[in-house]
Amino acid sequence: MKMTGAQIIFECMVKEGVEVVFGILGGAVLPLYDTLPQYPQLHHVLVRHEQGAAHAADGYARVTGKVGVCFATSGPGATNLVTGIANAHLDSVPMVAITGQVARPFIGKDAFQEVDITGITLPITKHNYLVRNASQMAETVKEAFYLARTGRPGPVLIDVPKDVFTEEVEFNMPNRVNIAGYKPTLQGHPTQIKKAAKLINEANQPVILAGRGVLISGASAKLKQLAETAQIPVVTTLLGISCFPETHILNFGMVGMHGLAAANMALYETDLIIAIGMRFDDRVTSNVSTFAPKAKIIHIDIDPAEIGKNVRVDVPIVGDVKVVLNELNKLVESRQNLGWFEQLDTWRKEHPSTYIRESEGILPQYVVRKIYEATKGNAIITTGVGQNQMWAAQYYLFDKPNTFVSSGGLGTMGFGLPAAIGAKIGCPDETVWCIDGDGSFQMTIQELATIAQERAAVKIAILNNGFLGMVRQWQEMFYDKRYVATPLSGPDFVKIAEAYGIGGVRVKNKIDVIPAIEKAMAEDGPFLLDFSVEPEENVYPMVPPGEDINAMVEEPRETVKVDSQKIKTRNM
């Protein structure tokens, strides 16, 4: 059957199970959009900026596990996607981005709205394509989806010249993909798994360090089995949050720069780290040379290049986390390890990192905790980047997989709002909250229009401190309180929401926090809450960048005594 390049794209997308596309059109991508009405089963979400399209597709992918899809036109449309693509790349999110390109005769001529987007996105995509003939389209789209979702997932970009969208060719749906240079290893090596099991069975103070790979692989149940069988305490990376229930007694919380004290102390004292689906980011390890000084390390990851990249590894296992854990669990012995657990539990009690102190004004931590209580921990939370993100990570307890949606690797301010749109559209029956900062929120504030148009019932909580808060915190701690360019005079967010037809309330008094959250929950549609929080509240604990994990700073003026005085406190 003869079909145009654009029709082939949609035929393949439907075959791949795509239901939603996020995008915004323009000249070069017009023929694609002109074909869209022929596929009424596809829901197109019109965003207001291409970055919003990429982040929404990203949020959609994280909560559904499906490939997120976004469209943009050539030139500025494509370059506006770049931040969102890089974000998905660093956090291993499956995404296919389709961009229009100038027609073939104009390529390389600096034509109107021409950029070399395959060149630009080369280092931030898993792979990308410039489709030079419609005859290559079916195979390309099939490959793109396959690459995006298999192995270590990531974004794949397909750049399509305008005249390739309209070119008619004979269409045959390819049945299978065969890429010579791409064969992800799923099965872990049996010898390595045996070695790992032996280490686990012999360890006195083991810790599981779980990352987003557990979520991607859908291995939460296997992880729980491992932890419970051998009674191994679990700590997670920022992006690993929700892969293991946070109300579980074995979960000691997030590690790293703003990790909970007990979790970081566990990493310092442990004799065996079982690292699962994570990549030893510098925000996790801090100073790598003093990271986990007493520990042997088992590292399970699907990407062989992550093994040994940042830290030395004793037992590497390349494979899909779920498949590997399935084998590993058969060899791990059931046991009690009360001494080690009690040690950690003591640290957890002595260092209650998520304690909320008494205050007159509204503490941002308090707001997050009240949202947790109002939603009974049963919501998807997206975040911006900065203090709001860390408080959301620390003070909300995530029990269900894929309920914490946050920009980890790239740390993209403005991620929260569009990601919430994607999450809500992907999981319409779930409650979705976007916990954001006033700085972060303003970076993609235009997507309120998308929320209004879609009537996406996203609840927005702005922790408004009038600062680029995290940067201000660094200025306070490391730049002698020189608050250069961090104070923000924000707009009246409630009025802005109203202008978009979205209800909102400004909350200035602590007593109004709970009623406001309840009001937001009671609304059918989207709702915005603008909380005036303590302006100079800091995120603790904090491991100063580049320092040892044991140089962790806890709440100021609080003397912290730990086993062997490992953890110092800085008097601020």
Next chain:
Amino acid sequence: MAPAKHTLIALVEDKPGVLNRMASLFRRRSFNIESIAVGRSEVPNISRTTIVVDGTTTSVEQVRKQLDKIIDVVRVVELSDEDTISRELALVKVKANSATRSEIMQIVDIFRANIVDVSPDSLTVEVTGDENKIDSLLTLLQGFGIRELARTGRIAMIRGLLSPLQSEKDSSNARAKKKKEQTSVDAY
């Protein structure tokens, strides 16, 4: 101590941009590359790239693994020094006159190199060998005045019947067999 220079062979699909993908990788990950030589292989549409990495400044393991992640890269192998034949070709244009010409020709002879062009005031020498041999010849020719120098960078091959692509075929067959018993990649 591990040798400073490591030879990697990357077999890559002959597609637009594949060299760019490799070069971009080396740059953004600050990999120190001594030389890179690209040409056809015995298989149609597969190019063979020989990359020499300075192991003192760069993790060869990382170069190998990161290269392997490029979708268009079919296979990467590291060649060990003992089992490897490696060659480089150089063209050297040397200043020459009637007084020096015969002396240069003697040196060229010793190195079993060839003179491929002669003019009244120059000689162009073609030399093949490993880097050390070419370096030594250049040292000797330096005194006469080298006007122009072109080196190809190292190309290398394993001794005996084995080839990187064949060993890939064997292992991928084995993997394909195994995969049937496993979870399908497509399934998740």
